[in-house]
Amino acid sequence: MADVVEFRKEEPAGLVRIERQAPVLRITLNNPPANALSIATMRALAGALDAAAADGAVRVVVLASTGKVFSAGHDLKEMTMHRADDDGGRAFFETAMRMAADIMLKIAALPQPVVAEIDGLATAAGCQLVASCDLAICTDTATFCTPGVNIGLFCSTPMVAVTRAAHPKQAMEMLLTGETIDASTAKDFGLVNRIVPQQYLRQVVDKYAAVIASKSPQALRIGKAAIRAQAGLPVADAYDVAVATMVENMMAADAKEGIGAFLDKRMPEWR
Structure with a gap:
C-alpha cells in the first residue's frame, strides 16, 4: 500500500458550516453545487467531527448540506488532475480514499448519535456518508446511488457502509447496477429512517434531534x-x-x- 501523502494548498473558507443549538451541533457541507468531498472539504469535515467528539456538552450531531445535492462524493475533477503526477495519481488516490474512510470511522466512533439530513442526491461517497450516520431523515425528493460501476470504478469504499446499513441483496443491487433509487426505495432498503416533505425537513430533524438530546x-x-x-x-x-x-x-x-x-x-x- 502506498504511503498516505498530505496534499495541502490554500483552502477556501466555509466549506463546512457549524451551527450550535443548545445540545445539538449542526455540521453543514457548504460547497455547492456538488458538495464534493475534496481534500479540503474532508479536512474541514474531519476537524468538525473531532471538535464535536471533544465537546461534552454536545449530545446529538446533525450532518446536513446546502444546495440541491447532499454530496456527489469524491471530487473527480481533483482526482483526474492528479493523474499528471509522477506516480499517475496513486499517492493522491490513497490519500483521498483514506481520508474518506477515516471520516466514516470518526462518525462511527463519535460518542454522540449522528443524524443525516438529506435533501437532494447522495451519490457514491455521499451515499457512503449517509449510510455511515446512525440515523437518516430525507425529503421525499431525495435520491441515492452508488454509480461507480457506470464509470469503471466499483464503489468499494461506499460498499463498506452501504452493505452494513442496507439489506444485503438491496445493497448488492445498488452496487452492481449503479442505478439511482428514490427516497421510498431507500427507506425500504434500510438506508433512511424517515421521509418528510421538503418544506418540513429542518423542522422534523430539529425535533428529532431535540428528542434524542433530551435523553441521558x-x-x-x-x-x-x-x-x-x-x-x-x-x-x-x-x-x-x-x-x-x-x-x-x-x-x-x-x-x-x-x-x-x-x-x-x-x-x-x-x-
Whole structure:
C-alpha cells in the first residue's frame, strides 16, 4: 500500500458550516453545487467531527448540506488532475480514499448519535456518508446511488457502509447496477429512517434531534458504543458485551438518577 501523502494548498473558507443549538451541533457541507468531498472539504469535515467528539456538552450531531445535492462524493475533477503526477495519481488516490474512510470511522466512533439530513442526491461517497450516520431523515425528493460501476470504478469504499446499513441483496443491487433509487426505495432498503416533505425537513430533524438530546447523555454514549461493539459478533459474544455494558450503565450516575426519578414519578435531572 502506498504511503498516505498530505496534499495541502490554500483552502477556501466555509466549506463546512457549524451551527450550535443548545445540545445539538449542526455540521453543514457548504460547497455547492456538488458538495464534493475534496481534500479540503474532508479536512474541514474531519476537524468538525473531532471538535464535536471533544465537546461534552454536545449530545446529538446533525450532518446536513446546502444546495440541491447532499454530496456527489469524491471530487473527480481533483482526482483526474492528479493523474499528471509522477506516480499517475496513486499517492493522491490513497490519500483521498483514506481520508474518506477515516471520516466514516470518526462518525462511527463519535460518542454522540449522528443524524443525516438529506435533501437532494447522495451519490457514491455521499451515499457512503449517509449510510455511515446512525440515523437518516430525507425529503421525499431525495435520491441515492452508488454509480461507480457506470464509470469503471466499483464503489468499494461506499460498499463498506452501504452493505452494513442496507439489506444485503438491496445493497448488492445498488452496487452492481449503479442505478439511482428514490427516497421510498431507500427507506425500504434500510438506508433512511424517515421521509418528510421538503418544506418540513429542518423542522422534523430539529425535533428529532431535540428528542434524542433530551435523553441521558451517559446512556446515549454508552448505548452507541455498545451497538457498534456487538455488531457482527456471534450471539453469545454479543450478549457478553451487552451484559458488561448494562452493569456499567447501572453503575452510572444517570442510571441511578433516571431510575430514582421514575420511581418517584418526577422528571430526571441529567448530569
